[in-house]
Amino acid sequence: MRTRVWWAVLGLVGMTGCAAVSPAERAQRVSADNKERARLFTEEVYNQKRLDRIAEYVAADYVDRSEDAPTQLRGPEVVRTQAQAGFELFPDLRFELLHVLAEDDWVMVRWRAVGTDAQGPTDDDGRPRAVTLQGDSLYRLRDGRFVESWDLTDRLSPLLQRGYKVVPPTP
Numbered sequence: 001m002r003t004r005v006w007w008a009v010l011g012l013v014g015m016t017g018c019a020a021v022s023p024a025e026r027a028q029r030v031s032a033d034n035k036e037r038a039r040l041f042t043e044e045v046y047n048q049k050r051l052d053r054i055a056e057y058v059a060a061d062y063v064d065r066s067e068d069a070p071t072q073l074r075g076p077e078v079v080r081t082q083a084q085a086g087f088e089l090f091p092d093l094r095f096e097l098l099h100v101l102a103e104d105d106w107v108m109v110r111w112r113a114v115g116t117d118a119q120g121p122t123d124d125d126g127r128p129r130a131v132t133l134q135g136d137s138l139y140r141l142r143d144g145r146f147v148e149s150w151d152l153t154d155r156l157s158p159l160l161q162r163g164y165k166v167v168p169p170t171p
Helices: 002-019 023-047 051-057 076-089 156-161
Strands: 058-064 094-103 106-116 130-142 145-153
Touching (some): 051 058
Antiparallel strands (some): 130 145
16 A cells, blocks of 8 residues: 555656746746736726726836936836826827737837827817827836836827928038
């Protein structure tokens, strides 16, 4: 009887060892989970305008390292402030994720957003203009929450869409 129990224990230990996750598999899982977090964050916070969900995605020590980002704010309040400002300018803003790439704790998102410019110049009929924005966001996550981000956004195209002209300097 002891021999059977011993072999059963050895069998269970052996199967558990086989079920262990390799470092490569773990890295793939973390990358896949982080990609999904970036997708859900964009959908819930920006497309559904569920600002109450920001704290589920953004760490308390989060920092936006983008050019012109507010330096005095940290954590979810940074994202809330930026999202509210964006919704004031573009009440119907909608994001589409074009590419989402991840490696370990890093996620790169290529996105396009379309919204009606509520405060900008109107079109020839006096209606607000639809504006398309494009950019890239690089996120670093820790335990499934954003801790740092960098955004690079095309700033010229929205101006041209609003009717502004690029005038070369006179010599």
